Amino acid sequence: MADEFIKGLGIFTGAGLAWMVLASWYQTESFGSTNQLIAAPPEPANLFDALAIGMIDVLLWFALLGALTFWVLIPAGREARTAYRNRRSN
């Protein structure tokens, strides 16, 4: 169980940090605005910009779905399988 927790936490913090950096580069007009990290990204000027802008949403969903998978789905699946096995054996 602790293994699943640290896997989820590692994905959540690592991908979240990378998302925050890229979103602050491309989706933040200024750190004084109320529209930080979620503003519309600019048109990519070169290949690196295009890759980075494409990675923003990938990283965000990886952070959210990765944490959800390891913290909720896999433990819930194990619990369900154990409950099912106990019911079958009783």
Place this chain on the structure above:
Amino acid sequence: MTDEQPTEDEEIRTDGTGLVAPDDETPTWLERKERKTGLSRLTYEYFERARREDQDLRMESDYVERDVLGFPTWPHETVRNLSIAAFFVGIIFFLSATMPPHIGEPANPSSTPAIILPDWYLYWSFGLLKLNPLNPELAILGGSKLMADRTYGVLANVVVVGFIAIVPFLNKGSARRPVEQPFWAAVGAGGVVLALTLSLLAVKNLMPMNVDLLFDLTFLLPIVIGIITYAVLKTMREGYMYDLNRRYYRLRPPR
């Protein structure tokens, strides 16, 4: 657990067997001093009682545990603390390198900005200044208010700060964990949430929601969170973990 009945003149042995004062017969500090047996004996008795209770509860428990009571400062604790410190310093370097904050124009002292806010950790106090709807209009005064809204807000600060200032003078009891005192833990959780919601009320012109709803939630949410905390902790008290952890509570100083 052994149930030996030690006689009056039996010497306290140092190998952990024999006489250990039960909980309700624990001598007070004054009684301990009156024995004139010295601080070493006093210290010994305290730790010996704690150790014995711990041992008894371990014997009762079927919980499998390792025989590790602590780690040495060097190298274990030092290396751990250095690695934790290095991690956070690295995060600060990383963020300041990748996201350098824009440093704005210097403040103009001759013009007042439209939005004035204190530092974020004082937002709760600033929120208390915005309690105008709670300032009652008294019928006896012909519908006028007893005091100005700004006076009311300052008095609300006095009430909150006064309540917090009383805390050190209250008997804090012997509880070590929230689960031991669900009610007071609920009061604490409600207070923390109230500080948060008052902070949000302080920046109500930046909050993307109805101001009236925000004002109501400011005072309803702490109550809801307090009730949830109380229910959860009450439930935890019933669980087996509470019994299992009770041996840690026994390691408390004498009365």
